[in-house]
Amino acid sequence: MIEPDPKRWLTLAIVIMALLIVVVDNTVLTVAIPTIIRELHTTLPSVQWVVTGYSLTFATLLVIGGRLGDLYGARRMFIIGATVFGIGSLVASLAQSVPELLVGEAVIEGIGAAMMMPATLAIISNTFRGRERATAFAAWGAVAGAAVAFGPILGGYLTTYHSWRWAFRINVIVTPIAVLGALLLMRPDPPNERRERLDLPGALLVASGMFSLVFGISQAGTYGWWRPLADVTSLWPATRPVSVIPLIFAVAAGLLATFVVVERRKELAGNSPLFEFGQLRHRCFRYGLITSLVLAMGQLGMLFVLPVFLQDGKRLSAVTNGLWLVPMGLAILIAAQVGGRLTRVIGTTTIVRFGLILDACGLVLMGLLLRPEVSYPRLLPALLLFGLGVGFASSQLTNVILFDVEPDKAGAASGANSTVRQVGSALGVAIIGSVLSTQIKRHAVSAIASTSLPPALKARALGQVYRGGVGSSAAPPALQRAVESAVAAASRPSLLLAAGIVVVGAGLSFLIPPIDQTLVTDAEVGRDLYDVAEPIDSHLVT
Numbered sequence: 001m002i003e004p005d006p007k008r009w010l011t012l013a014i015v016i017m018a019l020l021i022v023v024v025d026n027t028v029l030t031v032a033i034p035t036i037i038r039e040l041h042t043t044l045p046s047v048q049w050v051v052t053g054y055s056l057t058f059a060t061l062l063v064i065g066g067r068l069g070d071l072y073g074a075r076r077m078f079i080i081g082a083t084v085f086g087i088g089s090l091v092a093s094l095a096q097s098v099p100e101l102l103v104g105e106a107v108i109e110g111i112g113a114a115m116m117m118p119a120t121l122a123i124i125s126n127t128f129r130g131r132e133r134a135t136a137f138a139a140w141g142a143v144a145g146a147a148v149a150f151g152p153i154l155g156g157y158l159t160t161y162h163s164w165r166w167a168f169r170i171n172v173i174v175t176p177i178a179v180l181g182a183l184l185l186m187r188p189d190p191p192n193e194r195r196e197r198l199d200l201p202g203a204l205l206v207a208s209g210m211f212s213l214v215f216g217i218s219q220a221g222t223y224g225w226w227r228p229l230a231d232v233t234s235l236w237p238a239t240r241p242v243s244v245i246p247l248i249f250a251v252a253a254g255l256l257a258t259f260v261v262v263e264r265r266k267e268l269a270g271n272s273p274l275f276e277f278g279q280l281r282h283r284c285f286r287y288g289l290i291t292s293l294v295l296a297m298g299q300l301g302m303l304f305v306l307p308v309f310l311q312d313g314k315r316l317s318a319v320t321n322g323l324w325l326v327p328m329g330l331a332i333l334i335a336a337q338v339g340g341r342l343t344r345v346i347g348t349t350t351i352v353r354f355g356l357i358l359d360a361c362g363l364v365l366m367g368l369l370l371r372p373e374v375s376y377p378r379l380l381p382a383l384l385l386f387g388l389g390v391g392f393a394s395s396q397l398t399n400v401i402l403f404d405v406e407p408d409k410a411g412a413a414s415g416a417n418s419t420v421r422q423v424g425s426a427l428g429v430a431i432i433g434s435v436l437s438t439q440i441k442r443h444a445v446s447a448i449a450s451t452s453l454p455p456a457l458k459a460r461a462l463g464q465v466y467r468g469g470v471g472s473s474a475a476p477p478a479l480q481r482a483v484e485s486a487v488a489a490a491s492r493p494s495l496l497l498a499a500g501i502v503v504v505g506a507g508l509s510f511l512i513p514p515i516d517q518t519l520v521t522d523a524e525v526g527r528d529l530y531d532v533a534e535p536i537d538s539h540l541v542t
Contacts, residue, residue, distance in 0.1 A: 005187045008127050012136050014181040015120045016143050018082055021171045022113045023144055027151025032164035046098045050105050052218050057110025059422040060211045064203045066118030066415020067274050071198060073189025074126065078119035079182050085112030086175030093168035121414035125402045127187070131344055134399055138340025141395025146329040153322030160319060202263055202274035209255030210419065216248040217426040221434055275416065279409060287511040288401035289420050295356065295397070296424025298502035299390060301432030302363055305494045308436065313372055313487035327380060328387035335391025348396050348515045355392025356506035360499050362386030367495035372484040403515055432494050439490030447482035
């Protein structure tokens with residue numbers, strides 16, 4: 001049996017510190033977009049490409065980053081990834097133009113995050129065992145979930161009272177601490193007895209395929225899912241009969257299908273594939289990934305819709321918007337820790353299912369309550385239900401996914417887990433965001449047309465709606481009320497759609513076998529997942 005690492009809790013603190021800066025970084029930046037536009041004298045589409053570019057780089061390289069951790073050690077990849085991420089943050093903090101910001105944030109930070117994020121999961125998976133493992137994953141999931149809620153508050157505060165550049169300067173301060181902590185406190189990577197090389201053909205296929213897929217999902221609203229809405233340079237003008245997006249999806253499907261075929265052949269031949277699809281034989285891994293994909297769609301769709309309602313339907317500032325979400329973030333933190341402890345009583349899989357049900361209930365209640373006149377106390381129960389659901393489900397879903405994966409494959413499996421979440425997030429924002437945008441236009445046109453405003457003002461307001469805007473705080477009160485009611489009316493079906501997606505995820509979670517009854521393989525025994533002091537009578541050991 002492998003002795004427990006005496007510094008394992010310090011290792012967890014270092015991993016969570018790194019996770020925090022990765023998750024918060026992008027949420028902080030989105031709040032600062034209007035200020036960046038003014039300071040760098042640029043346009044909204046240009047700055048949006050910084051955010052989109054980060055997501056593209058991150059999703060494209062996650063599986064590769066995870067596999068590098070398997071080959072060369074998760075600790076080593078964590079240190080390299082954190083260093084690269086810190087360098088990218090430094091470049092971004094000093095940026096005087098959008099291209100410089102793009103290089104620092106979207107390219108260098110994206111590469112560093114893709115190396116670091118899978119390593120954090122692999123380190124936890126291989127450092128903790130037994131009941132402590134559930135607690136460690138609960139802490140990881142709690143921070144990942146709560147950071148999304150607290151990020152806008154931090155971004156609003158830094159942007160309003162200091163500078164948006166501090167969103168990156170914080171990373172420049174924290175990453176050296178994380179690197180030093182990893183060097184001094186983390187257990188060194190075990191030696192890799194096998195001389196394996198990175199599967200370059202597989203890396204190129206998955207990178208180009210994931211880039212195409214995430215680009216298509218994230219940009220479908222800009223260029224049109226089927227009917228062209230905008231030029232894609234001179235190569236694909238908007239005058240063509242079909243948008244470029246279906247072609248991009250076809251390319252993505254072809255590349256990823258080829259990746260599966262190539263990797264399966266390499267796996268059967270024993271030639272060290274980038275990702276072993278044979279791992280999908282593990283039911284926890286297979287169905288956990290599917291559930292995670294669907295859950296990310298619903299959750300990120302909600303986190304896209306609610307700020308639009310609060311800022312355009314309730315006319316709240318970015319800082320106040322963030323403050324409304326504080327209880328939700330606290331609920332995530334509390335539920336993650338409680339869920340980690342309850343796994344000892346009712347099992348990890350049950351906690352995930354319970355969280356998904358709470359998640360869906362919170363979304364349904366939220367969807368029914370959204371009106372321009374809704375008060376904070378009235379909305380609070382829905383926010384708390386959603387937060388509790390996220391805390392229970394997300395914190396332990398990662399534990400489920402990595403439960404029966406061999407330790408030398410944990411990096412690639414962690415990369416697959418993060419990739420699935422990233423793709424699910426992009427799908428959720430694209431699909432639910434598209435529904436929200438369509439519904440806002442429909443309700444806004446109807447509401448504006450029914451007002452008693454002068455025809456010229458109506459025409460200008462309708463023109464703004466068709467161009468994608470929803471009104472201005474300087475507009476006449478009648479127009480503001482029309483826009484607010486339109487945003488609220490559009491937000492309700494969008495949130496109910498998100499709830500429906502989470503319900504599907506809850507149904508899929510019943511395909512995940514209860515961990516307490518899962519067969520423990522020889523590899524799992526060697527991995528020492530269970531504390532030697534724990535009774536194992538309830539487990540069937542083969």
